[in-house]
Amino acid sequence: MPVRRIHHILLCLLHMWTILTSVSSHPQHSICQLIQRTAVCNNGSLSSVPARLPKDLEELQLNHNNIQTLQNNFLLDYPSLKTLSLACNSLEKIELNTFQDSKLLQSLNLAKNKLHVGYEETSNALKTLPRLRALDLSENELNDEMIATLLQNLTSLEYLNLSGNVLGRLDETSFSDLHQLKELDLQRNIMYEIAGAFDSNPKLQRLNLAFNYLLCLTDFHMTQLVVLNASHNFIEWFGSRQDLNDTFLLETLDLSDNRLFFFPFLPNHSHLRNLYLSHNNIRFYEHLADNSTLPNSTTTVEFYNMNKYSGNVTAQLWDESIHGDITSLEILDLRGNQVQYFPHGFIQKMPVLSRLQMCTNCLETLNLTSEQFSGSLYELDVSNNRLNQIAADVGMLTALGNLTYLNLSLNEIKLLPSGLFSSLPSLRSVDLSYNNVGFCLPEESETKTDNSTTCLDWKNIASLRQLFLKGCNLKIIPSSAFTGLSLTHLELSDNPGVIVQESLKGLRTLQHLGLGNTYIQDFDFSHFQSLKSLIISGNYLSHLPPSLLNLI
Numbered sequence: 001m002p003v004r005r006i007h008h009i010l011l012c013l014l015h016m017w018t019i020l021t022s023v024s025s026h027p028q029h030s031i032c033q034l035i036q037r038t039a040v041c042n043n044g045s046l047s048s049v050p051a052r053l054p055k056d057l058e059e060l061q062l063n064h065n066n067i068q069t070l071q072n073n074f075l076l077d078y079p080s081l082k083t084l085s086l087a088c089n090s091l092e093k094i095e096l097n098t099f100q101d102s103k104l105l106q107s108l109n110l111a112k113n114k115l116h117v118g119y120e121e122t123s124n125a126l127k128t129l130p131r132l133r134a135l136d137l138s139e140n141e142l143n144d145e146m147i148a149t150l151l152q153n154l155t156s157l158e159y160l161n162l163s164g165n166v167l168g169r170l171d172e173t174s175f176s177d178l179h180q181l182k183e184l185d186l187q188r189n190i191m192y193e194i195a196g197a198f199d200s201n202p203k204l205q206r207l208n209l210a211f212n213y214l215l216c217l218t219d220f221h222m223t224q225l226v227v228l229n230a231s232h233n234f235i236e237w238f239g240s241r242q243d244l245n246d247t248f249l250l251e252t253l254d255l256s257d258n259r260l261f262f263f264p265f266l267p268n269h270s271h272l273r274n275l276y277l278s279h280n281n282i283r284f285y286e287h288l289a290d291n292s293t294l295p296n297s298t299t300t301v302e303f304y305n306m307n308k309y310s311g312n313v314t315a316q317l318w319d320e321s322i323h324g325d326i327t328s329l330e331i332l333d334l335r336g337n338q339v340q341y342f343p344h345g346f347i348q349k350m351p352v353l354s355r356l357q358m359c360t361n362c363l364e365t366l367n368l369t370s371e372q373f374s375g376s377l378y379e380l381d382v383s384n385n386r387l388n389q390i391a392a393d394v395g396m397l398t399a400l401g402n403l404t405y406l407n408l409s410l411n412e413i414k415l416l417p418s419g420l421f422s423s424l425p426s427l428r429s430v431d432l433s434y435n436n437v438g439f440c441l442p443e444e445s446e447t448k449t450d451n452s453t454t455c456l457d458w459k460n461i462a463s464l465r466q467l468f469l470k471g472c473n474l475k476i477i478p479s480s481a482f483t484g485l486s487l488t489h490l491e492l493s494d495n496p497g498v499i500v501q502e503s504l505k506g507l508r509t510l511q512h513l514g515l516g517n518t519y520i521q522d523f524d525f526s527h528f529q530s531l532k533s534l535i536i537s538g539n540y541l542s543h544l545p546p547s548l549l550n551l552i
């Protein structure tokens with residue numbers, strides 16, 4: 001009977017179905033997601049490597065599981081494995097023969113485990129990986145001796161992460177087998193000394209030493225290094241080796257959050273583009289050199305080296321070449337230092353400087369003309385200094401064709417070059433908050449005598465979009481003050497009692513308006529159809545103006 005046969009076939013199918021479902025719902029398998037030749041088995045409670053995954057697997061992710069030991073037989077099924085990731089298990093050791101059939105393995109992530117427990121056996125297992133290129137051993141409570149053992153004979157390694165361990169001291173033996181090393185992350189250890197540690201790593205390009213306890217970096221001579229990050233240490237001075245005539249490949253140097261007293265002594269020849277020096281004690285000492293008004297003034301400083309590997313250094317305080325090669329600098333971040341002035345010719349030496357960040361220093365004057373800023377300047381932040389005057393002539397201002405962001409807030413500015421803002425063709429954002437400046441009244445702009453001014457004229461600056469005038473002690477804003485502007489941001493908060501209404505009427509493009517603490521009692525918002533945010537706290541509004549409610 002046909003009906004019977006169909007029944008029979010159906011039964012067969014059902015039987016097969018149950019076999020199939022029982023396999024695919026096997027607890028170890030269902031926890032993995034297969035994407036081509038990658039198995040993602042993260043976030044389970046696996047204590048071993050799942051079996052029955054495809055034989056030709058190339059990548060296996062086992063992060064956030066409970067694997068304590070990687071046993072000899074765990075990887076036998078997967079001889080094509082190139083990438084293995086075991087971060088965040090409680091891995092204590094890798095047994096000696098684990099990788100006997102994993103000769104293709106290139107990348108091994110063992111971050112955030114407990115390898116300090118079984119580092120010796122693990123180190124012997126790692127030696128059996130002839131193609132290992134990337135190794136992450138971060139956060140494993142490893143000390144100097146354990147690391148030295150683990151890294152022995154890893155001659156093919158190119159990327160190594162040792163961050164978050166307990167390394168204290170590095171010397172020439174630490175990485176002596178890693179001849180191919182390109183990138184090394186050593187941040188967040190407890191390192192206090194580095195002595196000749198990288199002399200065997202001629203290909204090293206990126207080195208991160210952030211968040212350690214280093215006191216100085218002297219005799220810097222890694223000419224091949226491209227990025228050096230030594231931020232968040234206790235470094236008092238940075239010096240490169242002065243007798244080298246090679247061009248250093250260094251492009252980025254981060255020495256922020258240290259204790260530098262001097263601008264770093266950079267290599268004589270380099271392509272350094274980004275120099276981060278924020279939050280140090282840097283100032284310049286040119287005024288001390290040969291200064292007859294200062295008795296007993298010194299012309300040199302001696303740096304004594306406790307380190308047997310390098311000699312003492314004598315620095316000439318006023319020598320302009322002491323800063324090294326800064327001709328390629330694009331970003332100079334000096335936020336939070338003690339700079340009172342720039343040494344003679346300093347700014348001029350940076351013809352492609354794009355961002356100068358000087359917020360929170362001790363600058364007293366700034367003369368854009370005598371410093372000779374370059375036309376590539378894009379951002380100038382001199383906020384929170386002691387400036388009472390900015391000087392510049394018209395020729396200089398028109399040469400600053402790229403200046404887009406100008407932050408002069410939190411100073412004591414009383415004098416500005418007349419036409420400062422209207423002469424800068426790309427000016428987009430100006431912050432003058434917390435200075436004592438006002439708007440030019442119509443009669444004032446006519447009667448200017450010299451070329452600097454105490455009042456500001458904003459009319460018709462076509463490029464301007466953002467204007468911050470918080471806390472400027474403004475009283476009256478002339479009704480024509482913002483004529484011809486297409487502002488999107490206007491901040492006038494903290495000017496108690498300021499009279500604004502008429503002047504704002506034309507600003508239909510406004511998206512953000514700050515009128516907090518201005519003592520306004522009523523306001524007509526009907527002109528501001530593009531408004532997205534509004535600050536009106538600290539005022540005398542008895543109700544929300546109907547014109548505001550109509551915008552919603």
Ligand SMILES: *[C@@H]1O[C@H](CO)[C@@H](O)[C@H](O)[C@H]1NC(C)=O
Pocket residue numbers: 043064
């Ligand atoms: C995996 O577990 C970690 C730690 O418990 C958690 O932060 C993460 O969100 C989890 N991811 C997924 C995809 O469940």
Ligand SMILES: *[C@@H]1O[C@H](CO)[C@@H](O)[C@H](O)[C@H]1NC(C)=O
Pocket residue numbers: 127152153
């Ligand atoms: C490790 O390297 C040393 C010499 O650097 C060599 O004597 C030793 O045989 C190597 N060990 C292995 C397991 O390759």
Ligand SMILES: *[C@@H]1O[C@H](CO)[C@@H](O)[C@H](O)[C@H]1NC(C)=O
Pocket residue numbers: 111112138139161162163164185
């Ligand atoms: C090194 O590991 C730490 C912690 O696991 C991580 O935050 C850091 O991004 C890693 N470094 C690199 C260069 O990948």
Ligand SMILES: *[C@@H]1O[C@H](CO)[C@@H](O)[C@H](O)[C@H]1NC(C)=O
Pocket residue numbers: 187208210229231252254276
């Ligand atoms: C240097 O490392 C710190 C800590 O990881 C990081 O915050 C900073 O962005 C790094 N600097 C650069 C220039 O990448």
Ligand SMILES: *[C@@H]1O[C@H](CO)[C@@H](O)[C@H](O)[C@H]1NC(C)=O
Pocket residue numbers: 242243244245268319321322
């Ligand atoms: C590098 O500059 C320093 C300071 O100006 C100088 O003493 C030294 O001779 C220069 N070295 C070379 C190799 O030019």
Ligand SMILES: *[C@@H]1O[C@H](CO)[C@@H](O)[C@H](O)[C@H]1NC(C)=O
Pocket residue numbers: 245
């Ligand atoms: C340094 O190199 C430049 C150009 O390569 C050369 O002109 C100069 O003489 C060299 N100086 C020293 C001290 O070797």
Ligand SMILES: *[C@@H]1O[C@H](CO)[C@@H](O)[C@H](O)[C@H]1NC(C)=O
Pocket residue numbers: 286287288289291292293294
């Ligand atoms: C000498 O030092 C005084 C006080 O620091 C300073 O005002 C003056 O400009 C200096 N003179 C020279 C020539 O640098």
Ligand SMILES: *[C@@H]1O[C@H](CO)[C@@H](O)[C@H](O)[C@H]1NC(C)=O
Pocket residue numbers: 295296
């Ligand atoms: C200058 O040096 C002399 C001799 O060393 C010393 O007696 C004097 O007190 C010093 N003067 C100042 C102002 O430090």
Ligand SMILES: *[C@@H]1O[C@H](CO)[C@@H](O)[C@H](O)[C@H]1NC(C)=O
Pocket residue numbers: 304305310311312
């Ligand atoms: C560095 O100066 C100290 C103190 O004067 C001295 O003991 C040491 O020998 C000098 N080292 C070298 C290499 O000149």
Ligand SMILES: *[C@@H]1O[C@H](CO)[C@@H](O)[C@H](O)[C@H]1NC(C)=O
Pocket residue numbers: 367368369370391392
């Ligand atoms: C600014 O520098 C220029 C050129 O050195 C000079 O002519 C001008 O007087 C200076 N301005 C002020 C206010 O010091």
Ligand SMILES: *[C@@H]1O[C@H](CO)[C@@H](O)[C@H](O)[C@H]1NC(C)=O
Pocket residue numbers: 354375376377378402
């Ligand atoms: C102006 O600044 C931008 C952004 O930093 C930059 O890409 C551009 O090259 C600069 N132009 C000049 C002439 O320096």
Ligand SMILES: *[C@@H]1O[C@H](CO)[C@@H](O)[C@H](O)[C@H]1NC(C)=O
Pocket residue numbers: 392393394450451
């Ligand atoms: C002052 O302005 C006048 C006219 O704009 C100009 O001729 C003169 O050179 C300016 N002087 C300075 C020092 O900028």
